[in-house]
Amino acid sequence: MLMVEGTLILSCLIPAIHFADGTVLPITLSGLFTFCVGLLLLVRYRRANRSADKRTSYLLVVTMWVVLPIFGALPFLATGVLHSFSDALFESISGITSTGATVFSAVEWLPSSILLWRSMAQWFGGFGIVLLVLALVPSMGINKYSLYTAEASGADNTGKQTTTMSSSIQQTLGIYLLLTTAFVLALWKSGMHVWDAVNITFTSISSGGFSIYNNSLERLTHGQQYITALAMLLSGINFAMLYNFFTLRWDRLHKKLDQLTFYLIIYLVAATFVTLALRFKMGYDWSNSLRCGIVQTISVLTTTGALAADTQQWWVPITFLFVVLSLCGGMAGATTGGLKAMRVLILVRNVRKILRDKLHPHAVNPVRLNHKPVSPDIITNVMVIFLVYAIVIFIGIMLLMLSGINATESIGAVIACITSYGPGLGLSGGFGCYADFTVPAKLICSFLMILGRLECLTVLIIFTPAFWRK
Amino acid sequence: MSARYHRLHFNELNPYQQLGLRRFNFRLMARLIGMMLIYMAMSMTLPLAVSLYTHDGAQFALAFSAVIVLMLGLFLRNFAGRRAEYELKENESYWITLTVWLAIPFCGTLPYLFTGGLASFTDAVFESFSGFTTTGSSVVTHPEELPEGLLVYRALTQWVGGLGLLLFVVAMLRKLTNGAGRLYEAEFSGTLQRKLHPRLSRSVSRMWAIYLLITLVMIVALLLCRTPLADALCLAFSTVSTGGFVTHSDGVSILSGGGLAVVTLFMFLSGINVAILYRFFTLRWRHIGQDEELHTYLIIFFLSAFVSALCFHTVGDDWFHAIHYSLFHIASTMSTCGFYIPKPDNWSFLVSVMTFVLIIMGASAGSTGGGIKLKRIIILMKYVSNYFTRMMHPNAVFRVKVNGEPIDSDYINKIFAFVFLYIAFIVGGAFVLTLCGCSIPDAICMAAANISNLGPSPLINNLGGSLDYALLPALAKWTLTLLMLAGRLELFALIAILSPAYWRRG
Numbered sequence: 003m004l005m006v007e008g009t010l011i012l013s014c015l016i017p018a019i020h021f022a023d024g025t026v027l028p029i030t031l032s033g034l035f036t037f038c039v040g041l042l043l044l045v046r047y048r049r050a051n052r053s054a055d056k057r058t059s060y061l062l063v064v065t066m067w068v069v070l071p072i073f074g075a076l077p078f079l080a081t082g083v084l085h086s087f088s089d090a091l092f093e094s095i096s097g098i099t100s101t102g103a104t105v106f107s108a109v110e111w112l113p114s115s116i117l118l119w120r121s122m123a124q125w126f127g128g129f130g131i132v133l134l135v136l137a138l139v140p141s142m143g144i145n146k147y148s149l150y151t152a153e154a155s156g157a158d159n160t161g162k163q164t165t166t167m168s169s170s171i172q173q174t175l176g177i178y179l180l181l182t183t184a185f186v187l188a189l190w191k192s193g194m195h196v197w198d199a200v201n202i203t204f205t206s207i208s209s210g211g212f213s214i215y216n217n218s219l220e221r222l223t224h225g226q227q228y229i230t231a232l233a234m235l236l237s238g239i240n241f242a243m244l245y246n247f248f249t250l251r252w253d254r255l256h257k258k259l260d261q262l263t264f265y266l267i268i269y270l271v272a273a274t275f276v277t278l279a280l281r282f283k284m285g286y287d288w289s290n291s292l293r294c295g296i297v298q299t300i301s302v303l304t305t306t307g308a309l310a311a312d313t314q315q316w317w318v319p320i321t322f323l324f325v326v327l328s329l330c331g332g333m334a335g336a337t338t339g340g341l342k343a344m345r346v347l348i349l350v351r352n353v354r355k356i357l358r359d360k361l362h363p364h365a366v367n368p369v370r371l372n373h374k375p376v377s378p379d380i381i382t383n384v385m386v387i388f389l390v391y392a393i394v395i396f397i398g399i400m401l402l403m404l405s406g407i408n409a410t411e412s413i414g415a416v417i418a419c420i421t422s423y424g425p426g427l428g429l430s431g432g433f434g435c436y437a438d439f440t441v442p443a444k445l446i447c448s449f450l451m452i453l454g455r456l457e458c459l460t461v462l463i464i465f466t467p468a469f470w471r472k
Numbered sequence: 473m474s475a476r477y478h479r480l481h482f483n484e485l486n487p488y489q490q491l492g493l494r495r496f497n498f499r500l501m502a503r504l505i506g507m508m509l510i511y512m513a514m515s516m517t518l519p520l521a522v523s524l525y526t527h528d529g530a531q532f533a534l535a536f537s538a539v540i541v542l543m544l545g546l547f548l549r550n551f552a553g554r555r556a557e558y559e560l561k562e563n564e565s566y567w568i569t570l571t572v573w574l575a576i577p578f579c580g581t582l583p584y585l586f587t588g589g590l591a592s593f594t595d596a597v598f599e600s601f602s603g604f605t606t607t608g609s610s611v612v613t614h615p616e617e618l619p620e621g622l623l624v625y626r627a628l629t630q631w632v633g634g635l636g637l638l639l640f641v642v643a644m645l646r647k648l649t650n651g652a653g654r655l656y657e658a659e660f661s662g663t664l665q666r667k668l669h670p671r672l673s674r675s676v677s678r679m680w681a682i683y684l685l686i687t688l689v690m691i692v693a694l695l696l697c698r699t700p701l702a703d704a705l706c707l708a709f710s711t712v713s714t715g716g717f718v719t720h721s722d723g724v725s726i727l728s729g730g731g732l733a734v735v736t737l738f739m740f741l742s743g744i745n746v747a748i749l750y751r752f753f754t755l756r757w758r759h760i761g762q763d764e765e766l767h768t769y770l771i772i773f774f775l776s777a778f779v780s781a782l783c784f785h786t787v788g789d790d791w792f793h794a795i796h797y798s799l800f801h802i803a804s805t806m807s808t809c810g811f812y813i814p815k816p817d818n819w820s821f822l823v824s825v826m827t828f829v830l831i832i833m834g835a836s837a838g839s840t841g842g843g844i845k846l847k848r849i850i851i852l853m854k855y856v857s858n859y860f861t862r863m864m865h866p867n868a869v870f871r872v873k874v875n876g877e878p879i880d881s882d883y884i885n886k887i888f889a890f891v892f893l894y895i896a897f898i899v900g901g902a903f904v905l906t907l908c909g910c911s912i913p914d915a916i917c918m919a920a921a922n923i924s925n926l927g928p929s930p931l932i933n934n935l936g937g938s939l940d941y942a943l944l945p946a947l948a949k950w951t952l953t954l955l956m957l958a959g960r961l962e963l964f965a966l967i968a969i970l971s972p973a974y975w976r977r978g
Contacts, residue, residue, distance in 0.1 A: 057864065319906040322915070326899055353889045357971050359882075360566075360964065378881065385888035386859050389852060392895060396829060403821035409913035427912065459863065468861040 035076065057469065064461055067452050071095040077119050083112055088441045088448075095448045097123030098130070099455040100337060102211025102307035102424030103415075103447065107435045110216050114197070120212045121204035128208020128337035129178050131455060132241055133171060173245045180248070181207050185233045192226050206233040209337045211307030211424045217433055218309035219301075224293055227310060231297040238265065238304035238332025260372045265303075265333050265343040272327055273299040276320055283317045298324075304332040305339040307424025314432025321427060325414065328423035339422030339454055341391060345384045347371070352381055390458045395420060398450050405443040415439070419447045420454035501568050503553025505575050508637060509545030512576060513538045515628060516583070522702060523621025530619035533586035541579050566968040572637050573957060573965075577604045583625050589618045598941070598949045603629030604637070605960035606840060608716025608810040608927030609952065611942040616720045620702045623719050627706035633960075634713025634840040635683055635746070639676055682750045683840075687712045690738045697731040711738045714841045716810030716927040724811045735811065736800045743807030744769060745838035764875050765836050765847050769806070772833075772846075776826055777802040783820040801930070805830045808841040810927035819930070827931045828917065831924050832894075842925030842959050844894055848887045850874060855884055893963045897923055901955045908948040922952045923959035 074094035078084040084093065089105045096103045097120050109117065182203055189199035201214045202222075215221040219230060236244065243262065246254045277295030280286045286294065290311075297310040302324045313321060331340020351369045358367040368375035395416055402412035414427025415436070425431045429438055436444065453461050463469050516538035523531045580603065581596035590596045595611045602609045603626055615623060632640075687708050694704035703726070706719045720726045724735055741749065748766055751759050760766060777798045784794035797813065804811045805827050834843010851872055858870040871878045901919035906912060921929050928941075941949070958966045 318909075318912065319903060322903055322906045322912050325912075326903070349889075349892050352885065353893055353967070354971070356886055356889050357964070357968055360968060378885070381885065382859070382881075382888075385885070385892070386856055388892060389856060389888065392891075396825070400822065400825040403825060409821075409824075410911060413912060413916075459860075463860050463863055466857075466860045468864050 035073075060460055060463055060469070063456060064452075064464055067098070067456060071098045071448075074098055074123055077116060081113060081116055083116055086441070088444050089437075092436065092444045092448050093120070094123065095451050096424070097210070097212065098127035099339075099422050099451040100124045100128045100131070100208045100210035101305075101339070101419060101422040101451045101455075102205070103418060103426070103430070103451070104212060104424075104435050105437045105444070107437050108216050109212075109214060117201060117214045118197075121201040121210070121214070124208045124210030124212055125182070125204035126208075127455075128210060128237070129175070132174055132178075132335065132337060174241045177241050177244050177248065178207070181233070181236060181244075185229065188229050189226060192223070192229060194222070194226055202230060203233060206230050206306055206308060207237050207337070209234065209237045209304045209306040209332070209339070209422075211301070211305075213308060217312070219297060220309065220311055224289070227293060227297050230308065231300050234300045234304045234306050234308070235269075237306070238300070238336050238338045240333045240335040242335060243333075258372045261333050261344045261347060264347045268327070268330060268343065269300060269303050272303065272323060275323065279317055279320050299327070302327045302423065303330065303338075304336075305421050305423040307418070309425065309433065312432040313425065314428070314434060321414075321431070325417050325427070328421040329417060331421060339420075341388065341421075344371070345387065348376060348381060348384045349388060351376075352385075387457060387459060390462065391420070394450070394453060394458055394462075398446065401446050402443055405440050405446065407439065407443060415443075415447055416450060419450040422451060422454055497557060497564055499553050499555065500557060501553075501571055502548045504568060504638075505572055506545045506547070506549025506553050508572060508576055508640070509541050509579060510549060511640065512579065512632070513542035513545060515632060516541065516625065519583075519621045519625035519628060522624045522705070523619060526620045526702070528619035528621055530583075530587045530589075530621040533588075534583055534621050534625065537582035537586050540582060544579065566965045569638060569961060569965045570969050573604070573961060576637055577601045577629075580604060580629055583622060587619060587622050589622050592946075594946045594949050595942070598953050599626070600629065601953045601956050602927065603627075603715065603717065604633035605925055605956040606630045606633050606713045606715040606808075606842070607922055607925040607956045607960075608710065609922055609941050609956070610717060610928070611949070613940055613942050614721045615718060623706050623717075624702060624709075626717050627709035627715070627719075630713040630715030630717060631687065631709035634715070635679060639679070678750055679746045682746055682753060683712065685753070686738070686741065686749070690734065693734045693738075694727075694731055697728050697734060699727060699731050707735065708738075711735055711809060711811070712742050712840070714739070714742050714807045714809040714835065714839070714925070716804075718811065723813065725813050732796075732800060732813075736803050739800075739803040739807045739809045739811070740773065742809070743773075743803070743835035743839055743841050745836045746840070747838055748836075762875060764850060768846050768850055769836050772830075773802060773806055776806075776830060780823045780826065783823050787820065801827075802830070805926065805929065806833075806841070807835050807839070808843055808924050808926040810921070810929060812928060812930045824931055827929065828920065831917075831920050831926050831929065831931070832898075834924050842923075844891060844924075847874065848890065851879055851884060851887055852891065890963060893967065894923065897955060897958055897963065901951055904951045905948055908945045908951075910948070918952065919955055923955040925956060925959050 071091060071094040074097060075087070075090035078090040078093055079087065084090045084105070092103070093105055095101075102124070106112065185203040185207060186196070186199045189202060190196050194202075198214060204210070205212045213219070219227050222230070239262065243255060243258065246252070273295045276299050277291050280291035280294055281288060284291070294310045297308075298313060300306075301308045301310070305328050313324065329340055330346050331342050332338030334342040334344040348369060348371065351371070355367050355369045358365065369381060370376065398416035398420065399409075399412045402415060403409060407415065408428070411426060411428035411430060414425075415430050416426075418424055418426040418430070425434070426436075428434075430436045436447065439447065516534060520531065520534045520538060523534050577600045578597070580600040581593070584590045584596040584599055585593070590599060590611065598609070598611055601607075608630065612618060618626075690708040690712060691704050694708060695701065699707070703719050706717065707724065707727075709715070710717045718724060724732065727735065744766065745763075748760055748763060751757070777795070780802060781791075781794045781798035784797060785791055789797070800811075800813060803809070808831070832844060833849050834845055835841025837845040837847040851874060854872045854874075858872060862868060862870060872884065873879065898916065898919045901923065902912070902915035905915035905918055910918065917929070917931055921927060921931070941952070944952075
């Protein structure tokens with residue numbers, strides 16, 4: 003089981019080594035150290051049993067998302083840009099979970115290698131989550147991710163997930179690389195420095211949101227912002243759908259449009275509201291309000307967290323809407339966080355189903371998705387995730403308030419972390435940062451990020467007695 | 473139903489059917505509302521009597537509105553509702569429930585308007601809905617300036633709404649055998665309680681009897697604590713119905729120590745299922761001991777009281793005051809009554825968040841309180857903890873049981889959907905409130921407090937907001953009014969009416 007982990011750590015350092023050539027010694031050191039540990043584990047546990055049972059796979063996933071960030075924190079400490087371990091860990095977890103919450107109040111003074119490492123961590127983490135979802139579907143058992151399999155597997159739903167597994171990983175990787183290259187090129191063509199283009203693409207395609215500028219996207223030209231917005235929009239779409247789209251297999255797409263439509267409708271409605279509110283309540287001119295409406299809304303909906311302006315100054319209803327949107331999130335099987343559009347759609351349709359049940363008690367009223375009835379198991383799964391999500395948010399807010407943060411900021415920070423959005427409300431919102439949070443608060447936020455990224459249940463099950471019982 | 477109408481020729485259909493709309497049993501609806509109005513007019517004689525006795529100047533306004541309500545009621549009952557069929561279809565019960573819950577509070581605004589106690593129509597509607605839904609949010613900053621008759625009327629609206637408006641009709645209208653259960657369900661949707669008697673009307677009468685009894689006991693207890701009669705009446709009505717209207721701008725602080733203890737005790741009692749109280753008073757204690765919801769209620773009550781007492785103690789209160797205040801505060805919050813003793817300082821954040829959670833959880837099912845209801849919470853918690861086990865053992869079969877009875881999965885699904893809707897309503901309401909200029913935590917707390925029919929809470933005060941609903945703009949007041957109604961009808965009755973599927977024929 004540790005083989006997988008070792009391999010992942012191993013690949014985690016490839017970027018570290020790759021860009022560290024000659025720039026900074028500490029980075030090379032931390033890269034090498036990570037590499038060695040990975041190799042050591044790999045060699046040591048070479049003969050480990052390859053098949054993982056359910057308990058092991060849950061443990062594996064959680065360990066992976068705890069161990070990787072710890073190693074990911076090394077470059078920050080080694081280069082001396084961050085002095086406390088909790089800060090480095092926070093930044094690293096925020097990177098690998100592609101949250102984008104930062105402890106740096108200003109990022110422009112950071113060495114470029116560190117900036118690239120932050121972006122790289124997000125890019126890697128963004129792909130990691132999709133991969134995780136794909137790779138562990140069979141061993142996870144009980145429809146944990148059957149939501150994804152329903153949509154994510156590129157093949158027809160004939161139950162051959164195991165055979166199509168490697169091909170779906172390839173597909174996803176292909177799409178991810180293709181999109182990255184395309185957007186780097188596009189941004190480069192639009193007049194941006196290659197290095198900037200790489201960083202910005204990495205963080206937007208993974209719906210991460212780390213920035214290399216203090217004022218995030220506001221620095222870019224309008225055209226470049228729209229390109230970034232497109233990258234974010236695509237990052238919120240299911241990868242299998244993107245694959246089918248790019249390989250021109252549109253016949254497979256048109257039967258599965260429910261979630262996409264829902265996602266786009268939410269986006270359009272919210273973007274319209276934000277644009278109008280900015281125009282008429284905040285006094286922006288049309289071009290600015292349109293730009294901010296389009297770019298910022300998609301950044302929130304896909305839980306990227308890149309900022310087109312200092313949202314902290316915006317009208318309160320807009321910031322509240324952002325909180326709600328980030329809770330909703332993009333589509334399942336994409337790099338975004340949040341509840342995912344599909345779950346929200348199922349929740350809404352389930353309410354409709356219950357109304358129909360009440361009005362027509364003798365009719366059969368299934369919840370339908372893409373014209374197919376959704377099995378009750380999936381519905382309960384969605385409901386449980388929703389409820390656990392809500393409870394975790396409550397507890398998170400309570401803990402943050404206990405650590406001395408006021409109500410607005412706690413709400414903002416908890417939701418920003420659990421949905422992997424990034425910027426919270428108040429101090430941590432807008433162009434602000436999490437630097438002023440106390441150490442316990444940072445640790446709570448870090449934990450929430452992992453919890454949110456792994457969709458709560460996977461992490462929480464480890465804390466249940468049933469998990470450890472034979 | 474649809475099959476019968478499809479065979480008819482288009483010209484034979486009535487206008488509603490021609491439009492593709494459903495046909496409603498309007499006569500029955502008119503008759504029910506008419507009867508409700510007549511009872512309401514009768515109940516107005518109590519404030520009228522108080523008013524005549526104290527010469528507060530509201531006599532004419534009260535008498536006038538009582539007469540109008542009576543006339544309207546008679547008209548609806550005897551003219552519009554004559555020859556009504558006493559049969560209700562499943563989906564009509566929602567419509568009737570909602571109409572009654574709109575008609576009665578709207579008619580209930582008359583006394584406020586006639587006495588001139590409230591400035592605007594919006595305020596009167598807010599106050600009236602807040603009364604009938606037993607929320608207790610008030611736009612009146614200084615209630616002592618209102619005529620006493622009006623104060624009693626205001627408290628009485630809560631008392632009438634406490635057990636549900638339709639429950640009253642169900643008790644009175646013996647003829648309505650077919651649809652009574654449905655009305656009962658539409659108002660108390662999904663609480664799945666064991667009836668007190670096989671016959672619905674009889675069990676409802678028993679509930680009313682126990683309700684009346686508790687109220688009387690409380691009035692006497694308050695009088696014994698040397699509370700003035702009008703105050704005793706008002707506070708008893710507010711407490712037993714878990715409403716929360718007060719008679720003085722200092723709230724319940726005007727009471728003596730003994731009076732406060734009485735209020736605390738009765739708030740605590742009114743958060744309990746009426747059926748259990750009935751069994752308690754008829755000495756059938758065996759059932760009570762086994763009731764899981766009661767256990768949970770007691771555990772949560774004493775645990776949170778203990779924790780908050782601890783919090784208050786650590787910031788400098790002596791034990792007596794800390795415990796006293798905590799018991800009062802937790803009883804007020806859990807029963808969603810909403811009385812408060814001003815205590816702006818030294819609130820720990822732990823108490824704030826705990827209060828918020830308690831507000832949302834609410835009281836026991838079948839009590840007069842609001843919120844999601846403990847029974848649902850118990851079922852959900854059991855289900856979620858089972859779910860974790862099921863993740864490890866996918867093939868194992870689990871059933872959620874409450875009080876030894878298995879709960880079927882459809883019902884659990886309904887509860888999940890209910891909780892989702894509840895949160896969605898809070899979020900939606902809070903969004904509109906932020907449009908009106910509230911800060912985000914204030915907006916969320918206010919929305920939650922009103923959908924749970926709590927009303928005022930020191931929580932809102934502590935987060936920097938104001939308890940003074942009078943200062944809110946009209947849009948916020950209407951939103952809160954809608955939330956109160958939604959919370960009182962447990963969402964589905966309201967949602968059902970709003971859904972297009974409901975209006976389609978067949």
